[in-house]
Amino acid sequence: MFGSLGFTELILILFIVLIIFGAGKLPQLGEGVGKAIKGFKKSVNEAEAVDLEAQNIADQQAQAQVSPQSTDAAPSPATAPQSDQTVSPVQATQPEAVETPKS
Template sequence: MFGSFGWMELMLILIIVLIIFGAGKIPQLGEGLGKAIKGFKKSVNEADAIDVTPPPSEAPEAPPSQVAQTQAAPSATAPAQPVKQVKQG
């Protein structure tokens, strides 16, 4: 991975990091990076704490064709209300 980088390139990167962040921030950056890597490894190796499997339903669901028929049936049996038309003019 670092085979293409020589010592001069690595020193240049280190100097740029020191200029940008300063000597006081480097330990904090390293600590944050270490915690992030540790948390990532922990989450990869452990099982999920959240169970994402859906709970079993108590009543079996009807196929969509039966659901559509049962929903359409009440509207067909309801008495139709006459529509009054108002003439404008």
């Protein structure tokens, strides 16, 4: 959590804070730091919620734009061009029997 800070360094920092602010102000200082952290987390969560909502709206708009385009791409049978040519059916033929030489 604190990276390269060891136990001794943390104790030294806490001792210096105690000397600077005094024992009476430490609870107030802790409360202020706690409120600041809580406010920061709340802001981050709200920003993530706004980002997710904007992303969902963008996805829905993209799907709405793709759907009409896909139906326009396939021609309906009524508009498909008809050919006037008729094709005669092909008759199947039997293949000729081939004799294999015996060795």
